[in-house]
Amino acid sequence: xxxxxxxxxxxxxxxxxxxxxxxxxxxxxxxxxxxxxxxxxxxxxxxxxxxxxxxxxxxxxxxxxxxxxxxxxxxxxxxxxxxxxxxxxxxxxxxxxxxxxxxxxxxxxxxxxxxxxxxxxxxxxxxxxxxxxxxxxxxxxxxxxxxxxxxxxxxxxxxxxxxx
Amino acid sequence: xxxxxxxxxxxxxxxxxxxxxxxxxxxxxxxxxxxxxxxxxxxxxxxxxxxxxxxxxxxxxxxxxxxxxxxxxxxxxxxxxxxxxxxxxxxxxxxxxxxxxxxxxxxxxxxxxxxxxxxxxxxxxxxxxxxxxxxxxxxxxxxxxxxxxxxxxxxxxxxxxxxxxxxxxxxxxxxxxxxxxxxxxxxxxxxxxxxxxxxxxxxxxxxxxxxxxxxxxxxxxxxxxxxxxxxxxxxxxxxxxxxxxxxxxxxxxxxxxxxxxxxxxxxxxxxxxxxxxxxxxxxxxxxxxxxxxxxxxxxxxxxxxxxxxxxxxxxxxxxxxxxxxxxxxxxxxxxxxxxxxxxxxxxxxxxxxxxxxxxxxxxxxxxxxxxxxxxxxxxxxxxxxxxxxxxxxxxxxxxxxxxxxxxxxxxxxxxxxxxxxxxxxxxxxxxxxxxxxxxxxxxxxxxxxxxxxxxxxxxxxxxxxxxxxxxxxxxxxxxxxxxxxxxxxxxxxxxxxxxxxxxxxxxxxxxxxxxxxxxxxxxxxxxxxxxxxxxxxxxxxxx
Numbered sequence: 001x002x003x004x005x006x007x008x009x010x011x012x013x014x015x016x017x018x019x020x021x022x023x024x025x026x027x028x029x030x031x032x033x034x035x036x037x038x039x040x041x042x043x044x045x046x047x048x049x050x051x052x053x054x055x056x057x058x059x060x061x062x063x064x065x066x067x068x069x070x071x072x073x074x075x076x077x078x079x080x081x082x083x084x085x086x087x088x089x090x091x092x093x094x095x096x097x098x099x100x101x102x103x104x105x106x107x108x109x110x111x112x113x114x115x116x117x118x119x120x121x122x123x124x125x126x127x128x129x130x131x132x133x134x135x136x137x138x139x140x141x142x143x144x145x146x147x148x149x150x151x152x153x154x155x156x157x158x159x160x161x162x163x164x
Numbered sequence: 165x166x167x168x169x170x171x172x173x174x175x176x177x178x179x180x181x182x183x184x185x186x187x188x189x190x191x192x193x194x195x196x197x198x199x200x201x202x203x204x205x206x207x208x209x210x211x212x213x214x215x216x217x218x219x220x221x222x223x224x225x226x227x228x229x230x231x232x233x234x235x236x237x238x239x240x241x242x243x244x245x246x247x248x249x250x251x252x253x254x255x256x257x258x259x260x261x262x263x264x265x266x267x268x269x270x271x272x273x274x275x276x277x278x279x280x281x282x283x284x285x286x287x288x289x290x291x292x293x294x295x296x297x298x299x300x301x302x303x304x305x306x307x308x309x310x311x312x313x314x315x316x317x318x319x320x321x322x323x324x325x326x327x328x329x330x331x332x333x334x335x336x337x338x339x340x341x342x343x344x345x346x347x348x349x350x351x352x353x354x355x356x357x358x359x360x361x362x363x364x365x366x367x368x369x370x371x372x373x374x375x376x377x378x379x380x381x382x383x384x385x386x387x388x389x390x391x392x393x394x395x396x397x398x399x400x401x402x403x404x405x406x407x408x409x410x411x412x413x414x415x416x417x418x419x420x421x422x423x424x425x426x427x428x429x430x431x432x433x434x435x436x437x438x439x440x441x442x443x444x445x446x447x448x449x450x451x452x453x454x455x456x457x458x459x460x461x462x463x464x465x466x467x468x469x470x471x472x473x474x475x476x477x478x479x480x481x482x483x484x485x486x487x488x489x490x491x492x493x494x495x496x497x498x499x500x501x502x503x504x505x506x507x508x509x510x511x512x513x514x515x516x517x518x519x520x521x522x523x524x525x526x527x528x529x530x531x532x533x534x535x536x537x538x539x540x541x542x543x544x545x546x547x548x549x550x551x552x553x554x555x556x557x558x559x560x561x562x563x564x565x566x567x568x569x570x571x572x573x574x575x576x577x578x579x580x581x582x583x584x585x586x587x588x589x590x591x592x593x594x595x596x597x598x599x600x601x602x603x604x605x606x607x608x609x610x611x612x613x614x615x616x617x618x619x620x621x622x623x624x625x626x627x628x629x630x631x632x633x634x635x636x637x638x639x640x641x642x643x644x645x646x647x648x649x650x651x652x653x654x655x656x657x658x659x660x661x662x663x664x665x666x667x668x669x670x671x672x673x674x675x676x677x678x679x680x681x682x683x684x685x686x687x688x689x690x691x692x693x694x695x696x697x698x699x700x701x702x703x704x705x706x707x
Contacts, residue, residue, distance in 0.1 A: 071437030
């Protein structure tokens with residue numbers, strides 16, 4: 001317990017430092033939330049309240065912004081977030097079948113983390129790499145292009161072997 | 165400088181093909197074979213060809229290779245670099261590249277926007293300067309009055325490349341005329357139109373062209389602060405633009421008293437957080453202000469009342485990349501490309517069932533047929549072309565009868581084929597128009613911000629109706645319902661998002677009416693794509 005509090009406190013300190021460096025005017029809200037999500041993984045009510053206090057704006061406004069943008073999450077996501085593109089270019093190349101296969105293999109619903117917290121699957125619209133359709137993005141940087149449903153288990157295996 | 169230069173494409177699409185691994189391996193191999201003193205390896209942007217592998221160009225030999233695995237890299241190092249023998253089975257046929265290097269049908273040089281992409285190291289300001297970079301800025305600051313700059317742009321006929329086609333010079337003039345203590349220049353780099361990735365490749369391949377144009381825009385309009393609003397997911401673009409800004413500051417091209425002219429301009433980056441509607445200019449302004457990106461009621465328009473309530477110019481990435489060459493070469497030069505009402509070039513993204521998926525820059529007025537067959541190499545596996553969506557998700561769906569329409573900003577009004585953001589999504593007979601229409605409307609339903617009722621409810625109704633048709637439960641009157649949803653949403657929505665859903669929706673129904681009708685009262689999807697529900701409606705159909 002004390003451990004999580006300690007890491008939590010450290011993360012809050014890091015967030016405060018970011019706010020201090022980049023300015024605490026209300027127009028910095030999105031940038032601050034982006035940093036907060038990077039640090040905490042998702043935006044809990046406590047984090048949102050903290051940000052509101054620091055930028056001197058109502059919590060309702062913070063909540064409004066958090067729920068407006070796709071990027072922000074109020075719930076924990078899997079350690080490896082699998083984003084499957086269902087934009088038109090990927091869709092016509094079979095992105096939907098890839099998406100279904102991920103859900104099947106992991107036995108989860110969309111946006112819901114697996115029991116071990118390792119994966120969650122999200123449908124996204126256009127990752128801007130349409131010449132490689134259908135495209136899957138794992139985490140922030142790992143791109144997979146021309147993905148076929150049969151490649152899904154191999155992709156998952158790669159990350160489950162890496163583990164938590 | 166070393167005698168041999170190898171350029172490797174490391175844009176996002178190439179990275180997917182393994183460009184990073186190949187690049188590292190190439191460097192290792194060069195070191196291993198003691199070639200480090202004779203061979204320079206540089207990273208560059210897109211060369212426009214993807215289907216064959218990662219493109220590596222070797223100069224001065226002017227040989228282009230398509231690399232598919234490490235073995236290929238090894239061959240190039242041991243054969244070409246070490247022994248000077250061309251690896252023939254890996255060379256890219258010149259005509260494949262020709263479509264990009266010489267693009268125009270009349271072999272006119274048409275790379276205006278992509279003039280540097282794939283040629284320079286985007287992280288090097290010196291290489292940009294060596295290619296006449298920042299010369300336009302210097303000319304503007306030393307030889308021209310702000311009004312002259314606007315006159316040149318107006319005379320060039322440059323129109324906004326984000327899709328709406330508003331004359332850029334006019335936009336700048338509105339802001340220049342507005343009086344305020346602070347004005348802003350904003351670059352809309354929130355490229356979220358599915359199928360579009362041209363702005364990404366411009367920013368990854370030639371970030372300084374955007375930075376330079378924004379400073380010029382600032383000088384012309386009296387703005388002293390600029391923001392580039394980039395999609396959060398565009399890591400490569402963000403990195404390159406940030407580096408470009410940092411270097412421009414170091415060279416005295418940004419900041420106080422630029423080039424000793426007394427003009428000052430500051431530029432910073434803002435990251436999007438995933439909302440398609442933020443590509444709408446007033447929603448984008450809201451987002452920069454740190455709020456939810458919901459569009460504002462217009463008028464007032466941004467040129468007079470924009471960011472933080474101040475006069476603001478908002479331009480698309482591709483639009484801005486056109487500015488320096490126009491300043492340097494003059495409006496008549498620019499007007500020698502393209503059509504009378506839409507001068508210049510357009511960068512198109514060829515996607516879907518087309519052989520050469522990627523981007524091409526061609527003169528305005530190029531036909532859909534030329535784009536698909538001449539530049540795109542036709543359909544994959546010799547399939548039959550069935551449907552094309554032009555202009556992006558908010559663009560038009562057309563059939564083979566419209567292939568000879570020449571795309572420019574008038575082609576939508578005249579022939580019902582939109583140029584939009586420049587997407588050409590090629591679809592073979594394997595797709596079903598009802599299924600595609602449903603997918604398209606689901607996108608708009610998801611991305612509708614919910615501020616105004618017509619868009620929020622119109623998209624929902626459209627999805628419900630289309631879903632019914634795709635499940636075999638469609639009714640005859642459904643098509644009229646969809647048409648009326650489209651027209652009401654267009655008339656009554658607050659912003660471009662809601663107003664534009666009518667374009668894909670009515671065009672797909674009008675041009676593929678038979679496909680829709682064939683779903684209604686049928687036993688299964690005529691294209692074998694939609695899953696009909698086995699319900700009583702099916703037995704009813706059997707009569």
